[in-house]
Amino acid sequence: MTTAGSPSYDVAIVGLGPTGATLANLCGAWGLRTIVFERSTAPYPQPRACHLDAEIARVFQHLGFEDDLHRLLTVSAGMEYVDADGRRLFTFEGFEREPLLGWHEDYVFVQPEIDAMLRDGLEQYAHVEVRIGDDAPPLDELRRLARYVVACDGASSPTRERLGIGLLDQGYDERWLVVDVMLRDPGVPPLPGIIQQVCDRRRLATFVPSHGRHRRWEFRLAEDELVPDVWRLLAPWGVTRELGDLVRAATYRFHALEAARWRDGNVFLAGDAAHQMPPFMGQGMCSGVRDAANLAWKLAEVIHDGAPDSLLDTYESERRPHVAAVTAMSIEAGRLLGRLAVDRDALPLADTPDPTRWSRLPGLDLGGAFPIGHQLPQPDRLDESLPDGWVWVAADDGVVPPDGRPVVVEPRATHGHRAVLVRPDRYIAAVA
Numbered sequence: 026m027t028t029a030g031s032p033s034y035d036v037a038i039v040g041l042g043p044t045g046a047t048l049a050n051l052c053g054a055w056g057l058r059t060i061v062f063e064r065s066t067a068p069y070p071q072p073r074a075c076h077l078d079a080e081i082a083r084v085f086q087h088l089g090f091e092d093d094l095h096r097l098l099t100v101s102a103g104m105e106y107v108d109a110d111g112r113r114l115f116t117f118e119g120f121e122r123e124p125l126l127g128w129h130e131d132y133v134f135v136q137p138e139i140d141a142m143l144r145d146g147l148e149q150y151a152h153v154e155v156r157i158g159d160d161a162p163p164l165d166e167l168r169r170l171a172r173y174v175v176a177c178d179g180a181s182s183p184t185r186e187r188l189g190i191g192l193l194d195q196g197y198d199e200r201w202l203v204v205d206v207m208l209r210d211p212g213v214p215p216l217p218g219i220i221q222q223v224c225d226r227r228r229l230a231t232f233v234p235s236h237g238r239h240r241r242w243e244f245r246l247a248e249d250e251l252v253p254d255v256w257r258l259l260a261p262w263g264v265t266r267e268l269g270d271l272v273r274a275a276t277y278r279f280h281a282l283e284a285a286r287w288r289d290g291n292v293f294l295a296g297d298a299a300h301q302m303p304p305f306m307g308q309g310m311c312s313g314v315r316d317a318a319n320l321a322w323k324l325a326e327v328i329h330d331g332a333p334d335s336l337l338d339t340y341e342s343e344r345r346p347h348v349a350a351v352t353a354m355s356i357e358a359g360r361l362l363g364r365l366a367v368d369r370d371a372l373p374l375a376d377t378p379d380p381t382r383w384s385r386l387p388g389l390d391l392g393g394a395f396p397i398g399h400q401l402p403q404p405d406r407l408d409e410s411l412p413d414g415w416v417w418v419a420a421d422d423g424v425v426p427p428d429g430r431p432v433v434v435e436p437r438a439t440h441g442h443r444a445v446l447v448r449p450d451r452y453i454a455a456v457a
């Protein structure tokens with residue numbers, strides 16, 4: 026597959042989970058010659074992720090999936106913490122925000138449907154070769170095959186293992202049972218319309234009213250506990266065998282791990298291969314999609330436009346602190362369940378969780394004050410009229426940037442600044 030000296034591909038991707046599939050689509054859109062290896066012959070059939078946020082929907086919009094998203098996503102009503110009797114302790118419900126990025130802040134979905142959308146999308150790119158059912162070749166061969174290799178090969182990443190990159194433990198490790206049910210009738214039995222974190226000291230639990238007929242429960246297990254009968258766990262929710270089909274019930278370790286390095290020469294780690302977090306904020310897959318969006322345009326600039334290879338070092342330096350912050354929030358959200366279950370009144374006032382703090386994720390540290398490092402707002406599907414690549418977006422047409430004409434928009438898209446410089450991934454890099 027290699028001709029003397031020059032790699033046959035710009036990018037080789039290992040793994041076609043949501044991270045690899047998003048990256049492959051982005052590489053396709055950037056015109057990069059790409060090869061993808063996926064060892065499984067079919068997409069992972071069972072739902073894992075079921076929540077995504079506005080930024081992820083925007084990435085998928087950019088890839089041309091808007092029509093699919095309207096079919097595959099349901100707007101989430103938010104999340105609340107409740108006590109053992111279902112009484113609300115506090116809620117995120119009041120924090121539904123205007124769709125600043127062009128999409129609502131939270132959606133639920135069924136992961137295999139999104140996986141299929143991303144895979145189908147690859148068919149449009151003749152320069153993206155997908156090897157389904159093929160284990161990735163040995164790393165030495167991959168390094169010769171493509172100029173850059175991105176390992177999106179999941180939590181147990183064989184690439185990470187081969188590189189001898191260790192995992193840093195962020196100090197969270199719990200055993201949970203994940204139960205997915207497809208209700209026969211989405212209205213029966215009547216269930217909460219909002220994600221619930223159930224602070225019941227006898228059994229901590231999470232409930233997610235997912236898309237369509239899909240409903241998700243997660244139940245905390247003791248370390249040595251035998252897996253309880255699923256239908257007995259669901260009985261208090263009014264769910265019986267007659268009302269739904271059990272898609273799966275599987276135990277998971279919810280943990281918080283981060284690869285010690287995300288780059289080794291021309292090999293990068295992305296998605297679960299680089300980081301794993303407990304699912305209480307629904308941000309694991311979202312973080313992998315963010316990795317892909319951060320890395321793809323940088324690869325394109327290095328490969329097509331002669332940008333220095335060091336640009337690719339900013340992938341880890343930008344994404345790692347962001348992932349660390351989101352992981353910390355996810356751990357906090359998980360620990361809070363246990364604390365509130367033990368004593369809801371014991372929380373000192375200063376410790377009382379502040380949902381507004383959680384309700385918006387941090388930006389990237391690009392060395393400037395807000396809105397630098399945050400995404401450009403997207404009123405009226407603004408992205409559709411922006412050119413690919415870097416762009417100046419100005420609130421009045423009197424602004425003349427050094428390198429051409431800006432796209433003129435309404436002032437709310439520039440957060441009130443006269444002009445903002447927007448990166449290809451729609452993050453604001455500078456203001457004028």
Ligand SMILES: Cc1cc2nc3c(=O)[nH]c(=O)nc-3n(C[C@H](O)[C@H](O)[C@H](O)COP(=O)(O)OP(=O)(O)OC[C@H]3O[C@@H](n4cnc5c(N)ncnc54)[C@H](O)[C@@H]3O)c2cc1C
Binds near residue numbers: 039075182311
């Ligand atoms: C219970 C639960 C709930 C969750 N809820 C959410 C949520 O609501 N929102 C959210 O954002 N995230 C959530 N997550 C996390 C999310 O599911 C993961 O972060 C995401 O699926 C990781 O995607 P990935 O593409 O990085 O890895 P994976 O999906 O694991 O994909 C890796 C792929 O690499 C392939 N592969 C591995 N080795 C090789 C090889 N050598 N050659 C070829 N192919 C290979 C595998 O077959 C696999 O297809 C949840 C996770 C769990 C467990």
